[in-house]
Amino acid sequence: MLSEFDLIKHYFARPxxxxxxxxxxxxxxxxxxxxxxxxxPSPGMQLAVSSDMLVSGRHFFADADPFMLGHKCLAxxxxxxxxxxxxxxxxxxxxxxxxxxxEWLAPFSAGLLALADRYQCALIxxxxxxxxxxxxxxxxxxxxxxxALRRDAARVGDDIWxxxxxxxxxxxxxxxxxxxxxxxxxxxxxxxxxxxxxHQPSPRIELGLALRGxxxxxxxxxxxxxxxxxxxLERSGVGASLQLDAxxxxxxxxxxxxDIRRRYTLSGGDDYELCFTAPAxxxxxVIAAGAASGTPVTRIGSIEQAAGLRLLDAAGQPVDMHIHxxxxxxxx
Numbered sequence: 001m002l003s004e005f006d007l008i009k010h011y012f013a014r015p016x017x018x019x020x021x022x023x024x025x026x027x028x029x030x031x032x033x034x035x036x037x038x039x040x041p042s043p044g045m046q047l048a049v050s051s052d053m054l055v056s057g058r059h060f061f062a063d064a065d066p067f068m069l070g071h072k073c074l075a076x077x078x079x080x081x082x083x084x085x086x087x088x089x090x091x092x093x094x095x096x097x098x099x100x101x102x103e104w105l106a107p108f109s110a111g112l113l114a115l116a117d118r119y120q121c122a123l124i125x126x127x128x129x130x131x132x133x134x135x136x137x138x139x140x141x142x143x144x145x146x147x148a149l150r151r152d153a154a155r156v157g158d159d160i161w162x163x164x165x166x167x168x169x170x171x172x173x174x175x176x177x178x179x180x181x182x183x184x185x186x187x188x189x190x191x192x193x194x195x196x197x198x199h200q201p202s203p204r205i206e207l208g209l210a211l212r213g214x215x216x217x218x219x220x221x222x223x224x225x226x227x228x229x230x231x232x233l234e235r236s237g238v239g240a241s242l243q244l245d246a247x248x249x250x251x252x253x254x255x256x257x258x259d260i261r262r263r264y265t266l267s268g269g270d271d272y273e274l275c276f277t278a279p280a281x282x283x284x285x286v287i288a289a290g291a292a293s294g295t296p297v298t299r300i301g302s303i304e305q306a307a308g309l310r311l312l313d314a315a316g317q318p319v320d321m322h323i324h325x326x327x328x329x330x331x332x
Contacts, residue, residue: 007100007128008032011109012093027089027142028122037124039090045142048086052077056133061176066104068199069135070111075201076222077139078119079272082208083220085149086141088121094138096131119205149211149218149276154236158216158277160301161286163207166225167261168250169198170268183257194252201272206293211276214285218276224267226309229275233309241310242266242301244319262321266311277303 013032029038041047054073056062074091081088093112097104116123121139172195173179175186186194204220211218217232225247233240247265254261278286283299290297304310311319 007105010102011105012113012123012126025120025122028124031090031122031124037090037092039124039140041089041142044144046145046148047089048081048084048141048143048148049138050077050080051136051138052080053134053136062133065199066108067111070108070113071115071200073135073137074112074115074121074139075203076272077137078115078121078203078205079201079220079222081139081141082204083149083218083274084141084143085147085208085212085215085218086143087209088119088205089140089142090122090124091116091137091139092124093126094134094136095126095128096134097128098130098133100130119203144212147212149208149215150235151217151219151232152235154217154232154238154277154303155279156238156303156305157280158303159280159283159286159299160229160240160242160275160277160303161215161297162221162225162248162273162275162300163204163290163295163297164202164271164273165248165250165253165296166221166266166271166273167247167253167264167268168194169201169270170224170264171250171253171256171260172198173268173270174264180260183260185256186252190252190255194250197250198270201270203272204274204293204295207274207289207295207297210289210293211274211278211286214282214289215276215278218274221269221271221273221275223269225271225275226266230309232275232277233303233307236303239304239307239309240301241304241312243314244311244321245314246298246300248296248298248300262319266321 027040029040031037054060060069174184175191217236219228221228244262249261249265253264286297311321313319
């Protein structure tokens with residue numbers, strides 16, 4: 001049985017060459033191996049800090065593929081940085097494990113560190129203990145003062161945009177749970193494709209960076225578009241109208257019945273796309289930012305003075321839908 005320190009050494013301490021490369025980054029003064037890590041943000045930058053906890057049976061299946069899980073647990077934290085327009089710097093990992101099994105730890109750490117390397121985000125410390133499977137990451141990024149994409153910055157007249165596509169992750173979950181078998185039609189290969197969005201989301205770091213100085217309010221969609229957009233509306237003291245049929249459905253969801261397509265694009269979770277607002281005069285700049293970052297962007301509505309969220313169909317007529325986004329305490 002591996003000890004705590006053997007576990008860290010074998011699976012999370014980087015090889016000498018990789019560690020040396022990380023320490024060559026002047027922003028990281030000290031990484032794994034001491035009581036604290038030491039960070040030096042680039043001159044003139046602010047630190048952006050976020051934490052997310054993923055709990056077995058609540059946020060992922062107990063038998064989830066460990067490589068994909070390693071990817072996802074960092075991806076959801078990187079997505080928070082993307083939503084602020086922050087550049088990744090480093091992260092810590094707190095890991096509770098029922099058992100320290102090499103056959104789980106090896107692919108988990110491989111998935112985690114592959115994504116960390118992609119975004120040059122160094123693992124600088126954390127904690128491990130025996131217990132129920134829980135994964136908690138605290139991530140650090142940096143951003144110039146005054147350029148953070150905050151939730152409270154939406155303005156009346158702003159366009160509302162969303163990146164990528166929505167709903168395939170929720171459709172995959174419906175497949176696992178065998179929901180609506182009389183309505184949802186999905187072949188095995190289609191379910192695998194939709195589940196890729198659920199298990200290995202793509203954090204929109206490049207788009208978040210490109211939107212600095214262009215977008216007003218931004219957040220990432222983790223619990224469903226309607227619920228997450230509601231946070232922007234509340235914090236900004238505004239309302240909104242959404243063009244329901246303009247919401248970009250994922251390639252598998254787009255083949256499903258209209259009601260399922262509407263519901264899963266509007267209130268499905270685990271999309272980890274960016275929803276953001278920007279002045280109408282910045283439309284060309286938003287499209288250019290999407291192109292520069294290799295990320296499709298779609299204009300889906302507008303910010304209005306009147307409080308609340310109004311749903312409109314393609315003809316501009318109101319649509320009455322009862323929707324519920326994911327809640328970490330009340331959702332089954």
